[in-house]
Amino acid sequence: MKALLYKEIKLAMHPTTYLFMAIGAMLMIPSYPYYVAFVYTCLGIFFIFLTARENKDIFFTASLPVRKSDVVKSRIFTVAIIELLQLAIGIPFAIIGIRINPNAAGNTVGIEANMAFFGLVLIMYSLFNAIYLPLFYKTAVKVGIPLIFAGIAVMIYVVAVELAVQMIPFLKTHLDSTDPAMAIYQFPILIAGMLIFALSLWLTYRKSAANFEKVDL
Amino acid sequence: MEILSVQNLNKHYPKFDLKNVSFSLEPGYIMGFIGRNGAGKTTTIKSIMRLVHPDSGTVAVLGKDFAAEEFACKQQIGLVLGEVSYYPTKKISVIADVTRRFYLEWDANAFEGYLKRFDLDLDKTVKELSGGMRVKFALALALSHNARLLILDEPTTGLDPVSRDDLLELFQELIENSERSIFFSTQITSDLDKCADYITYIKKGEIIASTSKDDLVNSYKIVKGTRAQLTETLLPQLIGCKKNDFGFTALLRTDNLPFAAGLEIAPSDLESIMIHIEKE
Numbered sequence: 001m002k003a004l005l006y007k008e009i010k011l012a013m014h015p016t017t018y019l020f021m022a023i024g025a026m027l028m029i030p031s032y033p034y035y036v037a038f039v040y041t042c043l044g045i046f047f048i049f050l051t052a053r054e055n056k057d058i059f060f061t062a063s064l065p066v067r068k069s070d071v072v073k074s075r076i077f078t079v080a081i082i083e084l085l086q087l088a089i090g091i092p093f094a095i096i097g098i099r100i101n102p103n104a105a106g107n108t109v110g111i112e113a114n115m116a117f118f119g120l121v122l123i124m125y126s127l128f129n130a131i132y133l134p135l136f137y138k139t140a141v142k143v144g145i146p147l148i149f150a151g152i153a154v155m156i157y158v159v160a161v162e163l164a165v166q167m168i169p170f171l172k173t174h175l176d177s178t179d180p181a182m183a184i185y186q187f188p189i190l191i192a193g194m195l196i197f198a199l200s201l202w203l204t205y206r207k208s209a210a211n212f213e214k215v216d217l
Numbered sequence: 218m219e220i221l222s223v224q225n226l227n228k229h230y231p232k233f234d235l236k237n238v239s240f241s242l243e244p245g246y247i248m249g250f251i252g253r254n255g256a257g258k259t260t261t262i263k264s265i266m267r268l269v270h271p272d273s274g275t276v277a278v279l280g281k282d283f284a285a286e287e288f289a290c291k292q293q294i295g296l297v298l299g300e301v302s303y304y305p306t307k308k309i310s311v312i313a314d315v316t317r318r319f320y321l322e323w324d325a326n327a328f329e330g331y332l333k334r335f336d337l338d339l340d341k342t343v344k345e346l347s348g349g350m351r352v353k354f355a356l357a358l359a360l361s362h363n364a365r366l367l368i369l370d371e372p373t374t375g376l377d378p379v380s381r382d383d384l385l386e387l388f389q390e391l392i393e394n395s396e397r398s399i400f401f402s403t404q405i406t407s408d409l410d411k412c413a414d415y416i417t418y419i420k421k422g423e424i425i426a427s428t429s430k431d432d433l434v435n436s437y438k439i440v441k442g443t444r445a446q447l448t449e450t451l452l453p454q455l456i457g458c459k460k461n462d463f464g465f466t467a468l469l470r471t472d473n474l475p476f477a478a479g480l481e482i483a484p485s486d487l488e489s490i491m492i493h494i495e496k497e
Contacts (some may be wrong), residue, residue, distance in 0.1 A: 002318070003315075003318035003319045004319075006315060006318055007315045007318075010311060010314070010315050011304055011307060011311070011312075011315055055303055055304045055305070055306075056302055056303040056304075057303065057304070059268075059298075059303060060303035060304065062266075062268050063266070063268070063296050063298060064291075064316065064319045065288060065291035065292045065294075065319050065320065066288070066291070066319065067287050067288060068267065068287075213270070214270060215270075216263075216268070216269040216270055217263065217268040217269065
């Protein structure tokens with residue numbers, strides 16, 4: 001597994017993925033739909049699959065002494081690391097953003113970059129992973145079609161969650177806020193996001209590995 | 218113990234079937250795998266390595282069931298599927314550095330030795346190497362982790378005659394202590410005439426022979442004769458009869474030699490066996 005992760009970083013990782021991870025800095029922008037910063041990472045993950053395909057990565061990896069399921073496991077692990085790293089990179093920028101934000105009304109175009117938001121982003125990643133990865137491992141060749149499906153799902157999710165937070169008064173006052181008093185309402189969403197992320201990652205791996213097992217390389 | 222045992226591999230594709238592929242290989246031998254383009258050589262190799270999912274059949278390496286102990290089996294195998302074509306823009310030093318971490322018994326000295334022997338420059342990227350050099354790089358990787366079984370798909374294709382000869386010599390060295398075996402597919406049957414102990418011959422997804430090379434070559438003769446000698450009794454015995462203005466050339470089973478009285482008889486080789494059998 002260590003060797004596979006080393007391979008992912010040395011060979012499969014696309015340079016823009018690192019760049020997109022740094023995009024967590026966008027959480028400093030005053031009044032911005034912050035989900036956008038994290039949607040970029042979905043694109044970064046797509047680039048990894050695209051680069052890997054063009055470089056015949058699966059063929060290389062599968063001919064190494066690894067189980068077919070390990071090929072899937074290492075890639076999914078890489079994806080999760082990228083997603084979590086981006087969130088981690090976003091945290092200090094979110095804190096700085098709230099401190100220096102000149103707009104007293106806070107974020108006027110979407111949810112604040114608070115704990116609830118991070119939880120909701122984790123759920124967004126779960127959704128992306130659960131659609132993109134099993135679909136990709138059905139063919140291990142088609143990288144674009146799964147992106148269309150996963151992309152649509154992510155868009156619908158983001159719009160739905162943003163609408164809910166903005167339209168439902170309770171959610172608006174409790175979730176779209178940087179007031180420390182509201183943290184008690186936001187914290188459970190972060191925890192729920194973490195649990196959903198972990199559980200769905202495991203299920204996504206199971207389904208993806210099962211799909212990949214049937215693929216003839 | 219058999220180093221490789223393949224039993225009844227079946228794989229169905231819409232336009233091609235691998236049918237009951239069975240053969241085995243003992244330690245200390247070289248087995249050549251021959252057949253036309255599209256006969257199923259690469260599919261067989263991929264099915265052995267589980268890159269392709271066979272519908273049925275078993276593969277065992279050193280007595281271990283491949284499906285159950287995939288990891289242990291793959292550690293024992295040096296695999297070359299043609300030239301290195303992956304990650305063309307990466308330096309081969311990087312690819313080697315990544316690859317070596319996967320093997321418990323990576324032998325850095327052996328790898329160095331092969332780099333020298335094959336004249337490979339680690340600072341070059343894959344795409345800077347010629348086709349032949351890419352094959353050599355793939356071989357250097359496959360040979361450097363104490364594999365007991367080498368499975369090589371077309372390892373000599375793209376190599377110049379000198380390199381090919383050198384490689385065949387290397388194959389002989391590798392099996393000398395009877396610990397290793399080599400299974401390799403090729404279109405260059407003269408390479409097998411030089412070094413193979415056994416031949417497995419696949420035609421349209423079916424193994425039509427898996428036997429010692431000498432037995433295979435000795436079981437056929439090439440016969441030549443004039444048109445007048447091509448009688449009604451002789452014709453059904455001939456395999457892949459090629460006629461021209463002067464007469465005919467065909468393959469004949471050695472058992473059927475009594476039919477060949479008066480004809481010019483010559484020993485066969487793998488190439489002539491293939492050409493005539495595939496003409497049927």
